[in-house]
Amino acid sequence: MLQQVNGHGSGSAAHSGESLREDLQELLGGEVPPQQLNDLTKVNPVTLETVLRCLQARYMADTFYTNAGCTLVAMNPFKPVPQLYSPELMREYHAASQPQTLKPHIFTVGEQTYRNVKSLIEPVNQSVVVSGESGAGKTWTSRCLMKFYAVVAASPTSWESHKVAERIEQRILNSNPVMEAFGNACTLRNSNSSRFGKFIQLQLNGAQQMTGAAVQTYLLEKTRVACQAPSERNFHIFYQIYKGAHAEERVRWRLPEGAAFSWLPHPERTLEEDCFEVTREAMLHLGIDAPTQNNIFQVRGKATPLTCGGGDGQPPS
Ligand SMILES: Nc1ncnc2c1ncn2[C@@H]1O[C@H](COP(=O)(O)OP(=O)(O)OP(=O)(O)O)[C@@H](O)[C@H]1O
Ligand SMILES: [Mg+2]
DSSP, X not given: OOOOOOOSSSHHHHHHHHHHHHHHHHHHOOSSOGGGOOBGGGSSSOOHHHHHHHHHHHHXXXXXXXXXXXXXXXXXXXXXXXXXXXXXXXXXXXXXXXGGGSOOOHHHHHHHHHHHXXXXXXXXXXXXXXXXXXXXXXXXXXXXXHHHHHHHTOOOSSHHHHHHHHHHHHHHHHHHHHHHHHHEEOOSSOTTEEOSEEEEEEEEOTTSOEEEEEEEEEOOOGGGGTOOOTTOOOBHHHHXXXXXXXXXXXXXXXXXXXXXXXXXXXXXXXXXXXXHHHHHHHHHHTTOOHHHHHHHHHHHHHHSOOOXXXXXXXXXX
16 A cells, blocks of 8 residues: 655655655665656566556656656646756757657657658658546646647748748647637646547648648537536636626626626636636637637627526526
């Protein structure tokens, strides 16, 4: 049975971390300290306990990526780690002669798949499957991969093609806030939980430069519009509109300031994801102009007549 230890903060936690490492080293009987074992297939014996303990020791040493053969295990640090995702680090993995010899990282996966496309005589499509339970960090990891490809697959020589690549790159990155506004919600497990699956395709030309992207979404949890579990919220977009609409839009969309809506539970919770301006801006960059945006928000405002608290409670048509 693993003992739960808080990896950050107090001195006693640091002390438990130390004893955990010693325990594990004894258990594994190896010379390599567990936090330095960067491939779980090297843990000997491979048991659930040794694998989990090894991951725990690495987590406590702020090492969040570990290989498991050709699979990468990513742990959610639950804190910002900016130095782990800097453009300099992306370039380091991109420039490395053997990226797999660097520390395990999502950029290794990105770089290896990019090289597989590049080095083969007949380019072969590459797929990366990101899986895990809710809150594990799938969306975060997909975003990191997209940012990585946007940087490494966008270095054309001429100024004109550089501009084109930059525009594509920006559009690809801007698809995230839009998809998340309409498809993510605050749940008990994750304040920005994706309530849909997605298949993202990044397209490269013969020179391995990014030329486009396609996103296919499936299994959107539509029932959430009308029914949310206790303590959970509706999709972010409703709160964005509710909190960020201009005075004139409020009148048009029948959204009086301060009104309570039965399908808008917990509006008092302020999330980073509640920013309407970010969604509008991202939609503009995707080529959705202001009148079209207005039509989209109006459809929501009119076809889903949110009832004030104590209203008829009928689901939207
Ligand atoms: N590598 C990371 N660095 C820093 N924070 C992270 C990282 N991975 C995840 N997080 C944090 O954890 C939160 C949850 O991660 P994320 O939304 O990616 O989970 P998910 O697997 O997509 O969950 P769901 O299935 O509910 O959509 C993020 O909003 C972010 O705050
Ligand atoms: Mg997600």
